[in-house]
Amino acid sequence: MNDEIHVFGFEKLKVWEEIRILIKGIYSVTKNFPKDEQFCLVNQIRRASISVSSNLAEGSSRTSSKDQAHFYQLSYSSLMEVLSQLVGSNDLEYVSASKYNESRKQIEKISFLLNGLRKSTFSKPSKHLSQPSQL
DSSP: OOOOOOOOOGGGOHHHHHHHHHHHHHHHHTTTOOGIIIIIIIIHHHHHHHHHHHHHHHHHHOHHHHHHHHHHHHHHHHHHHHHHHHHHHHTTTTTTTTHHHHHHHHHHHHHHHHHHHHHHTSSSSSOOOSSSOOO
16 A cells, blocks of 8 residues: 555645745734734635635646636735735734735745746646646
């Protein structure tokens, strides 16, 4: 019996690793938000950060370049939602300047990688892709 765990295509992507770092950072920073934001801003920014990862994973499983690009675009859109909520959190002084800047830099890195991944899908033939680009 083989005890090795299968690694799926999206798990091999550099951008997926960067998104995981962002998610951990978002969860960490939102632990210190006011309790009255627990079911509003905290819930929303956490869900948006998870959505970045989920749409990337779903896109990588699609067989057509058009479908892949669509989900990578959704992932990017969720990333911009995280950024917007982070800016609002900073405006409300829920986030320290250092955590804000750190998160912004991570978002910038992810946005660059996601855009590159999305663009790379258009340079591939529209057939079943076993593994997406290794960006």
